[in-house]
Amino acid sequence: MDVQGKLAIITGSGMGLGKAFAIKLLEAGAMVCISDVDEATGEKTTLEFAEKFGNNRVHFIKCNVLEKDDIVNLYEGCEKHFGRSVDIFCNNAGINHVKGWRLCMDIDIMAVMECAEYVIDKMDKRKGGKGGLIVNTASIAGIVVGWNRESACYFVAKHGVVVLTRTLGTSKLLKETGVKVQCICPSFADTNILADIGTQAFSGPISDVGGMQGFLINKIPILKAAVEKKFGLMTPEYVAEGFMKLVTKCNTGDAICIVKDVPPFIYNDMSKEFVMFLGIGAKLFKAAFGVELFTPQHQMAFFLMVFILANVLLHFLTSFLF
Structure with a gap:
């Protein structure tokens, strides 16, 4: 897809991967609706983008992807603001397992399904839509097996995102609706998700809150260093380069893997x-x-x-x- 002049929505784009995706799209000539549950962060990012790319190409709408009304308001509010149809919807909002398995599943797969079903209906050419593209942020965790009980929900959710993408991303659905569905599967990236894991991994039964905070601050860089040494730690900008290859060059149903110092590659389903x-x-x-x-x-x-x-x-x- 040529993104020049296209309109995109990115959930969870106040920071991290979503913000990096937005920058790439804006640099390529697209218009972007920033969305985040954290209103202050989202507005700050939108102001930053507006100063660089112009007020007419960026907008912010707060959205909690757990709320269907918020999803509807995001989509309809974006189209109303820009006065045109949405072309690209990026299901990017996500968390890790630190806050519990149920919330992780609710955000990382249930909300992704909710958004995908709603967006397909809105873009469906048979229902008056103009077609479009849905990009789901999955993970290498959606392809490989998890490493412990605590992280199981995250791996299960991301596997679900990959399967959802492949199930919806068929040539039949594309022909019927005009909607392509793809997903990106990055390895470890330097985002808040990794910092949250570090917080959980190094927290312990410490009674002194101040002492615990100091303990965590000292240990999180150690976790990052260990991850970087074993797996390679990518910047959001590095992942975003692969995201643009997915959007501009790949087919419906494709899952693109982004790994440190490795050219992006499509992981086909041979099951x-x-x-x-x-x-x-x-x-x-x-x-x-x-x-x-x-x-x-x-x-x-x-x-x-x-x-x-x-x-x-x-x-x-x-x-x-x-």
Whole structure:
């Protein structure tokens, strides 16, 4: 999509990734409606953007994505202010697991679904809309497995965002509604989400509040350093470069992965093909060896057999050419 002259809404864009996404869109000639539950932060960011890009290209509307009325007011208020239809809706608002699993799930997947369903209906060409693009902020956590019980809700929610994107991001839905759905899956980025995790990770049964605050302030940089050493820590601006590649170059249903010092890449869903492959292996092993349960050990043996067979076949075919 060419974003020049397009109108975008970004939830959770007062700071962090959402703010970085907004900057990239504005630099490319789009108009952006900033949205955040923190009104002071959102207005500060909007003022900053207005001074750089002009008052006519940026606007702020407070929104709590947990409230359907706020979502409706955001969308309709944006269109009323700019006097035109929304072209891009970025489902970016999110939190980590620190404030509890239920709130994490409510914001990181339930609100994303609420927004996606509402926005598709508004953009639907069959209902008078003009089509458009929905970009969901997922995470590498939406692809890999979580590391502990406390973080499980975050990984579950982000997996949900990736699956939601792929389920809605089909060529059939695009043809019917004119709406593309994509998601971005960044690894660790230097945002408040990481700082919140640091606060939880290093907090303990300390009775003195002042002492606890000093303890946390001293330890959070240690967490960042450890994350950066093991995984690489990206700036929001670095992630935003991948976001623009997703918006301008990728297809509906695409999930783009952003990893430190690695070119952005599309992570395709091969689950159906993989299940079919394993199903074939299970049937062959039962017929040949009487295997009733196709375990990972059997699967590895099957992979090895297929690999050897493929190499033999390749060697046989190339022998006729050389």
